Structure formats: C-alpha cells, structure tokens
Amino acid sequence: MLTFSQKVMLSDGWSRRLIAFFSGAVGVLALAPIGFFPAFFVPMTAAVWLIDGSAGENRWASLRRAAAAGWWLGFGYFVAGLWWLGVAFLAEADRFAWALPLGVLGLPAGLAFFTALGFALARLLWSPGAARVFALAAGLTVAEWLRGHILTGFPWNDFGMALGDNPLFAQFASVGGLYSLTVLSVLLFAAPALLGKGGRGRKAVALSLAGFVALALFGAARLQGKVETVKGVKLRVVQANVANDEFRADRRSELLDRYLKLSDRSTSPQTTGLTDVTHVFWSESVFPFLLAQDPAALSAIAARMQTAILFTGAARAEIEARRPHYFNSLAVIQKGEIKEWFDKMHLTPFGEYMPLAGALARLGLSPFAWSPGTFDAGEYSRVLTAPGLPAVFPLICYESIFPEEVAARLSDLNARPGLILNVTNDGWFGVTSGPYQHLSQARLRAIEQGLPMVRSANTGVSAIIDPYGRLLASTSLGTEAVLDGSLPKALPATFYSQHWRLAPAIAWLIVLAAALIRPRNI
Incomplete structure (x- = not known):
C-alpha cells in the first residue's frame, strides 16, 4: 500500500x-x-x-x-x-x-x-x-x-x-x-x-x-531584556477610523474637527487632553486637501495644540513651470507651523501611481488613493526632528514591509535615529486579515533594527512597539481610538542593522x- x-x-x-x-x-x-x-x-x-x-x-x-x-x-x-x-x-x-x-x-x-x-x-x-x-x-x-x-x-x-x-x-x-x-x-x-x-x-x-x-x-x-523609556515624552496616537466614503473635500472641516477632538480627548485622570501629552501622531491620508495651502486648517491646529507637537500624514505640492509635483508626505507641525516634511519614497502601485498608466486608463483603472494629481516619489531619506524626541525615522504605509530598503535608508543617515514612525491608511482593506499582516511585518522592522516604533493607522491597527517587537499598547481594528503611552528607548545597533x-x-x-x-x- x-x-x-x-x-x-x-x-x-x-x-x-x-x-x-x-x-x-x-x-x-x-x-x-x-x-x-x-x-x-x-x-x-x-x-x-x-x-x-x-x-x-x-x-x-x-x-x-x-x-x-x-x-x-x-x-x-x-x-x-x-x-x-x-x-x-x-x-x-x-x-x-x-x-x-x-x-x-x-x-x-x-x-x-x-x-x-x-x-x-x-x-x-x-x-x-x-x-x-x-x-x-x-x-x-x-x-x-x-x-x-x-x-x-x-x-x-x-x-x-x-x-x-x-x-x-x-x-x-x-x-x-x-x-x-x-x-x-x-x-x-x-x-x-x-x-x-x-x-x-x-x-x-x-x-x-x-x-x-x-x-x-x-x-x-x-x-x-528590559527597555527604559525616554523621560518627559508622553505620546498620543489617534485612530480616527475615517471610512473611505467620508474622505471628501466637502467634509474637510468635519474631518479636521474630528481629529482635533479625538486628540484632545480625556483618557484617564492623568491624561485629560492635549495639555497632558507632548507629541501627537495622526495617520496617513488625513486631509482631502493640501494642508500647507490651507491657513485656516493650520490655525485650527495651532489653536487646539498649543504645546503638543503633531506628526501627520498630508499630501503636499511643489509647483514648477512644467507641472505641479505632488507627494504623499509626513509633516511635523508645531504651533500651527509646518516645520519639516518627509516625502514617501516607495509609492504603492495602483494606490498612488499606475504602472502602464496609459493602457490601464483605457481600461478604466485609476489610482485608488485620493490625490490632487499623480504622486511623485520622494528623492532622499531623512529623519524628522521635534523637541523632546530622539530623531524620528519615517515610513509611510507599506514602505514598512521592505527590510533591505529600510536598512539601506538607515545606513545612509549620518546618525542612528531613536524611533521608527509608521503612518498608514489600511482602511481600504476593511476588517480583514490585511491590516494585521501589515502590522506583523512592520513590527519585524523594529526587531531587525532594535528601534521602537510608533504606528498610527487610520482604521487600525495602531500601536506603540518596543525595540523587541512587543506591543506595549495597541488598538482594535475598525474602531475609533486614542492610544497613550511612553516612548521606549532604542537598543544598541543590532547585528542585522550593521550587516544587513x-x-x-x-x-x-x-x-x-x-x-x-x-x-x-x-
């Protein structure tokens, strides 16, 4: 037999x-x-x-x-x-x-x-x-x-x-x-x-x-191994759970107000609102408009966040003679002023640009994600800085699934950062296994590099992750939530980070x- x-x-x-x-x-x-x-x-x-x-x-x-x-x-x-x-x-x-x-x-x-x-x-x-x-x-x-x-x-x-x-x-x-x-x-x-x-x-x-x-x-x-925390840093991660059909220009004021109210929410006797946090993190694709060109929106942020520093996803534009260039970006905002930008370097096919755009356009296909025009890729890696935080290494959306790109970009920096920030909008994939898989792969970057990670996802899963990949705090998928926590310190450079x-x-x-x-x- x-x-x-x-x-x-x-x-x-x-x-x-x-x-x-x-x-x-x-x-x-x-x-x-x-x-x-x-x-x-x-x-x-x-x-x-x-x-x-x-x-x-x-x-x-x-x-x-x-x-x-x-x-x-x-x-x-x-x-x-x-x-x-x-x-x-x-x-x-x-x-x-x-x-x-x-x-x-x-x-x-x-x-x-x-x-x-x-x-x-x-x-x-x-x-x-x-x-x-x-x-x-x-x-x-x-x-x-x-x-x-x-x-x-x-x-x-x-x-x-x-x-x-x-x-x-x-x-x-x-x-x-x-x-x-x-x-x-x-x-x-x-x-x-x-x-x-x-x-x-x-x-x-x-x-x-x-x-x-x-x-x-x-x-x-x-x-x-035990991980210490960075003194004086109180993080707040906002998960607004904005549905795709709500993300419209005619709802710009409502969306901004939603984020600001969530950011100022009382979560405990020790954290009654924005006055009790130092840094706030919003997700990718927060604004259905160009934030840098909207003084009213920046003023509203300044009025609510008088002391806290905001990291948020936002599209931005550079106007040149031939055509405008649009970027899926991450902004650092202090007192209503945009201090720094990072432009996403590895764009998502079909989401932010169309491979074989001409042929696919004839079939009726266009990018899924909102943009004022076709996105361009950022040209160089960088860290973002903000008072009170160690240098922040930004990853937008699925940039976090590429181990060697992350390692190469980190090795190009002059100094090792103290934090990975991953902002994303996985709302396109509903309450399915996709967002959990994305979190799992992003978490592995923290382990590879020995760096803590803050993850802000529009619909989840948002998390604060220590440099061993442990979820110190996390949200449920498909819910509106506010996540508060301390920032873990980075570990010494791992073997992989040095010999990737x-x-x-x-x-x-x-x-x-x-x-x-x-x-x-x-």
Whole structure:
C-alpha cells in the first residue's frame, strides 16, 4: 500500500494541482492574524514531495513539472493570504468592482511565478536524502528575495513570516533579518518530508526540532531584556477610523474637527487632553486637501495644540513651470507651523501611481488613493526632528514591509535615529486579515533594527512597539481610538542593522553549500 507521501509524489493532473494549491493555502494559517506556525509544515513538506515526484524523461521535463507544482502551491498561498485585496475594489464599487478578479486572482497568479521559479531552482539542485531540503531552502529563498525586489518588489507575506509572526522566533531577525528567517522557515518546516527514510530521516527531523528549540531559547533570552523609556515624552496616537466614503473635500472641516477632538480627548485622570501629552501622531491620508495651502486648517491646529507637537500624514505640492509635483508626505507641525516634511519614497502601485498608466486608463483603472494629481516619489531619506524626541525615522504605509530598503535608508543617515514612525491608511482593506499582516511585518522592522516604533493607522491597527517587537499598547481594528503611552528607548545597533547585506547572504550560502555537498549521512 502506498504511503501518503508516495501518493503525493505520484499524483498527477488535477489531483496534483489541488494538492499543491490547498497545501499553499493552509500555510497562510501561520501568518497574522491567526499565527498558528505549525500550519507551515503543510506547504513545505508537500513541496518536497511534489518536487520528488517531478522526475520526467529529461531535465527540462523535470524542471517544467516542478515549476508547475510550485506555481499551484504559490497560487494557493497568495490567494488565501491576499484575498482581502478585493475589499479595496469594493470601496468604490461603481468604479472598480469589475476589476476585483485582477486583485483577488490576477496578482496571486503573477506572484505564484516566483514560487514556480523557486521550485525549478530547487529541482536543479535536487538529490536524494536530506540535501534536497537544503535545495528547497536555497531555491525558495532566491525566489522570495526576487519577489521583494523585481518591479519595485512586493515581499508581502514572505515565507519567512511563518517564523516572523511569532514573537519568540522573530527575535532572530535582529541577527539575520527577514530573509534569514526565510531560509530557516523553509529548512525547518520541510524536515518532516524526510521521515520514512530510515534513521537519516528521523535524525533530520530531530535536528529540525532542535532548530525550533534553539530559536525559541534565543528569543526567550533576548526578551528578558528590559527597555527604559525616554523621560518627559508622553505620546498620543489617534485612530480616527475615517471610512473611505467620508474622505471628501466637502467634509474637510468635519474631518479636521474630528481629529482635533479625538486628540484632545480625556483618557484617564492623568491624561485629560492635549495639555497632558507632548507629541501627537495622526495617520496617513488625513486631509482631502493640501494642508500647507490651507491657513485656516493650520490655525485650527495651532489653536487646539498649543504645546503638543503633531506628526501627520498630508499630501503636499511643489509647483514648477512644467507641472505641479505632488507627494504623499509626513509633516511635523508645531504651533500651527509646518516645520519639516518627509516625502514617501516607495509609492504603492495602483494606490498612488499606475504602472502602464496609459493602457490601464483605457481600461478604466485609476489610482485608488485620493490625490490632487499623480504622486511623485520622494528623492532622499531623512529623519524628522521635534523637541523632546530622539530623531524620528519615517515610513509611510507599506514602505514598512521592505527590510533591505529600510536598512539601506538607515545606513545612509549620518546618525542612528531613536524611533521608527509608521503612518498608514489600511482602511481600504476593511476588517480583514490585511491590516494585521501589515502590522506583523512592520513590527519585524523594529526587531531587525532594535528601534521602537510608533504606528498610527487610520482604521487600525495602531500601536506603540518596543525595540523587541512587543506591543506595549495597541488598538482594535475598525474602531475609533486614542492610544497613550511612553516612548521606549532604542537598543544598541543590532547585528542585522550593521550587516544587513551580509547576514542573509551567509544563511543562503550555507544552505546552498549543503545542497551541493549533499550530506547524506544526516
């Protein structure tokens, strides 16, 4: 009688495709908001067996069969993990509902080609025994790295997040970053595929379990560290929960008044309003108008925030002879005066600009996000400064999901900041898993860099996060809320923050060497 693994290896046609698809879909249970990391054993174990069963009459046939299995597994993973993108198409259903399949099925279908590539690369390195697990780790890590970089990159739900969403396992990101977690995720979760191969298989699984234990012990030891707070700083994060259909120019006064009233809300006997806080944080996309060109709005802010300093998302414009340039920006406002700006550098495709704009415009597609015109990308990284705060490193919206971009921008600065500020508007995605996934990935940047993070999200999840990635305070998704707290101090620079190129490369080279050396005695 055939074993289950043999049935998977020998599967063909639609049975093989469905096994791959549903294996990938199950793996999403390891991600936020569920975070059941053992679920990731399913896709990685299935991946080994599917590639085992990819042998064909020649090498090209084997590669093609492996790539097809990888595409179906990736398609299942991305459909289950990114289905919530469809909510954005329904926010203005009269304009975008017809294109919903493009987001729910089209994008996952495209992303699945990276998983197909990973399977094909693994098949090139394939051999009997434990070495094939190292081959899978080498192939899929290359594919995930490429997914995070090609066509501006989209590393959302990288396979490394199967470990990165767990507070204990995620601590290793301070050493190796997300892509080292990708190597480890594939390697450790694929090990059960080796069972049934005699003593070698049991030994490999035992080593995998030892790897999980080692990661957990490292994480537990690191989380014993205590974090002091910055004296004299009292933070207030405002989550206004403004629905997309409320974000209109004809409601400008109502929206501003809503933010100001929330900012001045009494939350405790010790914090009765703005007089008891030092710094206030509003989300991305607060104003359906150009704040710098609205003296009345700035005066209203000055009248309410006499002592507190405001950080807020706001579109801004630069007028040149040929055309105006618009930016999705973050402003620092003190006493009604805009002191500093940061312009978003990594714009969101389809949200803030349209790839192949001419062709897509003919199909009736335009950017989802409000803007006075087409957004331009900011040209350089910088920190924002405000009295009482250490230097603030700004990230707008999904800039927070790019580990190497964040690391590169930080390394370009003259001095290390003391705080990451992430402002975002995830209201496009409703009360779904999307905003939780965004929070999980942003939190990993705090762990990688050893920096605290303040996160202000229009509809949630807003949070104050310590440099170990712990949520010191957070809001519920889809609610109006005010969050008060102290600012944790930054940790000394992590290994990853200093060696962000080297650390993941070392991890990948180790598994590549193991795949090539083929250690059958494991």
